[in-house]
Amino acid sequence: xxxxxxxxxxxxxxxxxxxxxxxxxxxxxxxxxxxxxxxxxxxxxxxxxxxxxxxxxxxxxxxxxxxxxxxxxxxxxxxxxxxxxxxxxxxxxxxxxxxxxxxxxxxxxxxxxxxxxxxxxxxxxxxxxxxxxxxxxxxxxxxxxxxxxxxxxxxxxxxxxxxxxxxxxxxxxxxxxxxxxxxxxxxxxxxxxxxxxxxxxxxxxxxxxxxxxxxxxxxxxxxxxxxxxxxxxxxxxxxxxxxxxxxxxxxxxxxxxxxxxxxxxxxxxxxxxxxxxxxxxxxxxxxxxxxxxxxxxxxxxxxxxxxxxxxxxxxxxxxxxxxxxxxxxxxxxxxxxxxxxxxxxxxxxxxxxxxxxxxxxxxxxxxxxxxxxxxxxxxxxxxxxxxxxxxxxxxxxxxxxxxxxxxxxxxxxxxxxxxxxxxxxxxxxxxxxxxxxxxxxxxxxxxxxxxxxxxxxxxxxxxxxxxxxxxxxxxxxxxxxxxxxxxxxxxxxxxxxxxxxxxxxxxxxxxxxxxxxxxxxxxxxxxxxxxxxxxxxxxxxxxxxxxxxxxxxxxxxxxxxxxxxxxxxxxxxxxxxxxxxxxxxxxxxxxxxxxxxxxxxxxxxxxxxxxxxxxxxxxxxxxxxxxxxxxxxxxxxxxxxxxxxxxxxxx
Numbered sequence: 001x002x003x004x005x006x007x008x009x010x011x012x013x014x015x016x017x018x019x020x021x022x023x024x025x026x027x028x029x030x031x032x033x034x035x036x037x038x039x040x041x042x043x044x045x046x047x048x049x050x051x052x053x054x055x056x057x058x059x060x061x062x063x064x065x066x067x068x069x070x071x072x073x074x075x076x077x078x079x080x081x082x083x084x085x086x087x088x089x090x091x092x093x094x095x096x097x098x099x100x101x102x103x104x105x106x107x108x109x110x111x112x113x114x115x116x117x118x119x120x121x122x123x124x125x126x127x128x129x130x131x132x133x134x135x136x137x138x139x140x141x142x143x144x145x146x147x148x149x150x151x152x153x154x155x156x157x158x159x160x161x162x163x164x165x166x167x168x169x170x171x172x173x174x175x176x177x178x179x180x181x182x183x184x185x186x187x188x189x190x191x192x193x194x195x196x197x198x199x200x201x202x203x204x205x206x207x208x209x210x211x212x213x214x215x216x217x218x219x220x221x222x223x224x225x226x227x228x229x230x231x232x233x234x235x236x237x238x239x240x241x242x243x244x245x246x247x248x249x250x251x252x253x254x255x256x257x258x259x260x261x262x263x264x265x266x267x268x269x270x271x272x273x274x275x276x277x278x279x280x281x282x283x284x285x286x287x288x289x290x291x292x293x294x295x296x297x298x299x300x301x302x303x304x305x306x307x308x309x310x311x312x313x314x315x316x317x318x319x320x321x322x323x324x325x326x327x328x329x330x331x332x333x334x335x336x337x338x339x340x341x342x343x344x345x346x347x348x349x350x351x352x353x354x355x356x357x358x359x360x361x362x363x364x365x366x367x368x369x370x371x372x373x374x375x376x377x378x379x380x381x382x383x384x385x386x387x388x389x390x391x392x393x394x395x396x397x398x399x400x401x402x403x404x405x406x407x408x409x410x411x412x413x414x415x416x417x418x419x420x421x422x423x424x425x426x427x428x429x430x431x432x433x434x435x436x437x438x439x440x441x442x443x444x445x446x447x448x449x450x451x452x453x454x455x456x457x458x459x460x461x462x463x464x465x466x467x468x469x470x471x472x473x474x475x476x477x478x479x480x481x482x483x484x485x486x487x488x489x490x491x492x493x494x495x496x497x498x499x500x501x502x503x504x505x506x507x508x509x510x511x512x513x514x515x516x517x518x519x520x521x522x523x524x525x526x527x528x529x530x531x532x533x534x535x536x537x538x539x540x541x542x543x544x545x546x547x548x549x550x551x552x553x554x555x556x557x558x559x560x561x562x563x564x565x566x567x568x569x570x571x572x573x574x575x576x577x578x579x580x581x582x583x584x585x586x587x588x589x590x591x592x593x594x595x596x597x598x599x600x601x602x603x604x605x606x607x608x609x610x611x612x613x614x615x616x617x618x619x620x621x622x623x624x625x626x627x628x629x630x631x632x633x634x635x636x637x638x639x640x641x642x643x644x645x646x647x648x649x650x651x
Contacts, residue, residue, distance in 0.1 A: 006093040015064065015103055019093055020170045024063045024103070029220060033196075034070040036219045041194040041227040042160045044071055045078035053251070054084045054624055058158045058186065060147045060174065061165030062089035064103045065117060072138055073112055085138045086625050088156065090147040092174075097121055097365070120323040123365040123392075126307075127316055128153075130615060130627040131323060134273065141627060147174050151182040155246065155633070156625035157234075158186045163195035168202060175202055184209035184230065191230040198224035243574055243643050244634040245590040247563050249442075251622045252276055252595070256430065256440040258418050259447030260284070261292035262606040263599045265402040266614035267444050272410035274622050280406065281430070281438065283417035283447075288402040290448055291549045292606060294469055295500040296492040298484050299325075299607045300340040300393035303367065305356045309635045310558055316628065317608040322392055324611050325401075334400035336493065340393035341375050343385040343487040345528055353388055366390065380480040382532040385487070395484050395492040396607050414438075418447075421454045423594060442595040444617060445564070448552035451600040456593050459567045460560060461641055462601060464550035466509030468518040469502035471545040472537065479533050489525035491533070499533070501526050503604075514546040553603045558636050560601040561613045562620070563592040565639040570646075577646040590639065597621070598638050 007018035015024045039045075044057070059067060068087050075085060095103070100121060104114045113136060122129040122142060128150075131140045143150035147165070161183060168175040175197075183193075183206075193211065195202060196218065203213045203226055210232030218225040239245065255271050257264045260282030268278040282289070301318040304311035325335050344350035356362070357369055368389050375383045406413060416432040421443070423429075430438040445451040452460040474497040481493045491501035502522040523544075527534040554560060569591040576583045599617055602609045613636070615627050626633060634640070645651040 004093055006095045006099065008095065008099050013106060015099070017093070022170050024066075030066055031070060033219045034067050035074075037196045037225055038067050038162045038164070038194055039070060039074055041216070042162075042192050044160065045074050053622070054086050055160070056086045056156060056158050056625060057088070057160045057162065058151075058154075058156070059087070059089040059162040059164055060179070062091040062094075062142060063164065064095060064100070065089075067162050067164060068117075068140060069104075069112075069114065072136055076112075076136065083137075086141070086156075087138065088141045088143065088154065088158070088625055090143040090145070090150045092144075092146050094122075094142075094144050097123065119326065122319055123363050124315060124319065127312060128627060128629050128632075129316070129319060130612075132327070132615075134327070141625060148176060148179040148182060150629075151179065151186065153629035153631060154182075154186060154625065155630060156186055157188050157623075158183075158191055161187070161191065161193035163193055163197075163202070168197055168199045172201075175199075175205070177205055177208070180205040180209045184211070184232070187211075187230040188234045189230060189232070192228070193230075194225065194227040196222060196225050198226050202226060240584065241634065242585050242588050243565075243570060243590050243639050244637050246620060246633075247590075247592045249595060249621060249623070252442040254279070254440060255442040255444060255621065256281065256428075256438065257444045257446055258430075259445065259451075259600075260287040260402065260406075260413060261290050261446065261448065262288070262398055262402060262610040263292075263448075263602060263613065264444075264446035265292075265405040266610040267446055267599055267617055268411050269405040269408060270611075270614040270618035271621065272408040274618060276410065276618075276622070278411045279438075279440070280411065280413045281416050281418055281432075282413060283415070285415060287406060287413065288399045291467075291551045292398045292402060293549060294398060294503075294547060295471060295498070296395045296495055297398050297607050298340055298393070298486055298490045298492065299335065299396050300342070300390045300484070300486070301608055302342065302486075303356060303362055305352060306359055307361055309632060310556075313558065313612075313628075313632055313636070314605060314608055316632070317605075317612040318393070320612040320615070320627075321608050325396065328404065334404060335394060335396040337392060337394040338483050338493060339378065340390045340484040340486060341370070341379060341383070341387050342390070343375075343383065343387040343485065343529055345385050345487045350386065357388075366392070378483055379485060380482045381530060383485070383529075384531065385529070389483075393484065395495075397495065398607065421456060421596075423596075426594075428595070442597070442621065444597045444599055446599045448600055449550065451552075451560075451598055456564055456566075456596060457598065457638075459642065460598070460600075460638065461555050462560070463553050463555075465553050465603070466506040466512075466548060466550055467503040467604070468506075468514065468522070468546055468548040469500055470519050470522040471547065472499045473542055473545065474498055479536055481530070481533065485529050487525060487529035489522060489529070491526060491530060509548075512548040512550075514548055518548070519544050519546060551603050552601050554601040555641070557603060558601070559599070559603075559605075559609050559613055560638050561599050561616060561636045562597065562633070562638050564596040564598055565642060566591045566593055567642060570639065570642045571651065574643065574646055577643065578649050581647045 120131040129142045213228040254277040301314040370389045420431040449462040449464040
C-alpha cells in the first residue's frame with residue numbers, strides 16, 4: 001500500500017490540506033466545535049455500566065488528532081467511573097511528525113497528554129499502528145490508508161462513530177456506500193454516530209445501512225449537522241474464507257500459558273495488564289531458557305524491496321516493540337535504542353537495498369542509506385561496506401525482558417513439563433510428566449516447536465532450527481562499538497564488556513553442544529562485517545564461550561498465532577478445496593478447540609513479532625478491537641496450513 005503524507009499549508013494560524021483545499025480545524029473555535037459536533041452528541045463521558053469493560057470510538061479522519069485529545073480530556077474530567085478507551089482512527093494522508101507537533105503546539109494550553117502521542121507517533125505512512133497509554137487507560141489504533149479499505153480490514157464492535165474528514169463536496173470518495181457498509185458491519189444495536197455534515201448523500205447512505213438519522217443545529221456558521229443510532233440487529237458477515245473465522249469467547253478471569261520464552265512472557269504481560277490472572281508453566285528452571293535465552297538480540301526489521309505480508313507484519317511488530325519498550329523501560333536498562341546498521345556485504349545485497357530505497361515505500365526517518373565512512377562514524381569502529389541504517393532500532397536482552405514482563409502481581413510461574421491436554425465438562429486438564437494435574441478454562445501454547453506435541457495441535461508443521469552464538473570473555477571486549485551491526489550475522493555493542501555475535505543457522509543440527517566449527521563460522525561473519533574487531537580478538541587468542549538453542553520456524557516463516565482449529569472438522573468441512581480452491585462454502589463455520597490458543601513459530605524474529613502477537617491474542621481473548629488488519633491476522637492463523645494442504649491435495 002502506498003499513500004502520501006498530508007500536504008499542509010498554513011493560513012494564519014489555521015492548517016489547511018493542500019490535497020482537499022479544506023481546513024483541518026479552526027485553531028480558535030476548533031475545540032468547541034469538536035465538543036459540539038462529536039463529544040456531546042455521543043455522550044462520551046458516560047459511565048462503564050453501559051459497556052462491558054471498554055468504550056470503543058472509531059473516527060473516519062484522524063487529521064490532527066483534535067477529537068482524540070478532546071475525548072481523553074473530557075473523559076479524564078468526568079466524575080463517572082470510566083472504562084478503558086479504545087480509539088480507532090483512519091487517515092489517508094497522515095500528518096508528518098513535524099507538522100503534527102506544530103499543530104499541537106497551537107493547542108498546547110487547551111489539551112493535555114500530547115507528548116504521549118508524539119513519542120509514539122508512527123513514521124511509516126501505511127498500515128495499522130496501535131499506541132497504548134496505560135496511565136490514562138487508553139489505546140489509539142491508527143489506520144493509515146483509505147478509510148474504506150482500512151475499516152474493511154478491522155475487526156471490532158464500535159460503540160461510537162465520529163464521522164469526520166473533509167467535507168463530502170471536497171472529498172466525495174470517502175463518503176461512499178462502501179464506507180457506510182463497513183461502518184454498519186462494525187456497529188451493533190445502539191451504536192451512535194455524529195458528523196458535521198447534513199448532506200443528503202451522507203444521511204441517505206447511513207439510513208440505507210441501518211442508522212436512524214436526525215439533525216440538530218450545527219456549529220458556528222454551519223446550519224445543521226447529523227447524528228443518529230444504529231437500529232439493525234448485528235448479523236454475522238459471510239466470508240469467502242470461513243476457515244479464518246475467529247471464535248467468540250467470554251473474557252477469561254484466568255489463563256494458563258505453556259512456555260516461558262518471549263512469546264509466553266509477552267502474552268502473559270498483555271493479559272495481566274488487562275486484569276487477567278495468568279499462570280505460566282515452564283519446563284525449565286528459569287524463564288527464557290530456549291530460543292529466547294541469548295544475551296542480546298537485534299531489534300530491527302529487515303524490510304523487503306516492496307511491502308509483503310511478512311514485511312508488513314515485521315514492520316508493524318518492530319514499531320510496536322519499540323514503543324512498548326520505551327514505556328516498559330524508559331531508562332533502557334534491558335535494551336538500547338542505539339540503531340542498527342544493515343551492511344551490503346555483497347553485490348546482490350547492495351542491489352536489493354538500492355531497489356528498496358528507490359521504491360520509496362519507507363520514510364527516511366525509518367531507514368537511511370549510509371556510506372561505509374558514515375557507518376564507521378556512527379559505530380565508532382571501522383566498517384568497509386555501505387548499508388542501511390535504522391536509527392530507532394537497537395538491541396534487547398531477551399532474558400531481562402522476559403523477567404521484567406513477568407514481574408506482575410497477576411502472573412505466577414510454575415516449573416513443570418506438560419505432557420497431555422484433555423478437555424472435559426468445560427475445563428482443560430493439563431497433566432505434567434510427574435502426574436500432577438492443573439485445571440484451567442483457557443490455554444495459550446507458547447512452547448515453541450513443542451506446541452505440536454499434543455493431539456489437538458499435532459498437525460502444525462513446526463520445525464526446530466539450531467543456532468549458536470559466540471560470546472567473548474569480559475577481558476577481550478575493549479574496542480568500542482556504538483550500534484548493532486548486521487551482515488551475514490550480527491554483533492551488538494558490548495554488554496558488561498562482552499560481545500555477543502553470530503548466529504549460525506543449522507537446519508539439521510540435533511543437539512545443543514557448543515562446537516568449534518560454529519564458532520569459526522561466527523568469526524568468519526564477524527571478519528566480513530567488522531574486520532577491526534575480528535583482528536583484535538584474533539590477536540588476543542581468546543577462548544570463546546557460546547550458547548546454542550533451537551529456533552521454532554514454520555514453512556512460510558510466519559508465526560502461528562490464533563485459535564487452535566479442530567483438524568478433523570477442517571478436513572471434512574472444507575474437503576471440496578481439493579477439487580476447487582475457489583469453492584464458496586455456505587454455513588461452513590470453522591470449528592476450534594474451546595478456549596485453546598497458540599502463539600509460536602517466531603523463528604529469529606521474536607523481538608519484533610512476539611509483543612504484537614501477544615497484543616493480538618489478548619485482544620482476541622478479551623473481545624477488544626484487534627491491532628492488526630484482517631489479512632495479516634489470516635496470514636498467521638493456525639488454520640492456514642490445513643487449508644494450503646487441502647488445496648495442494650497433500651491431505
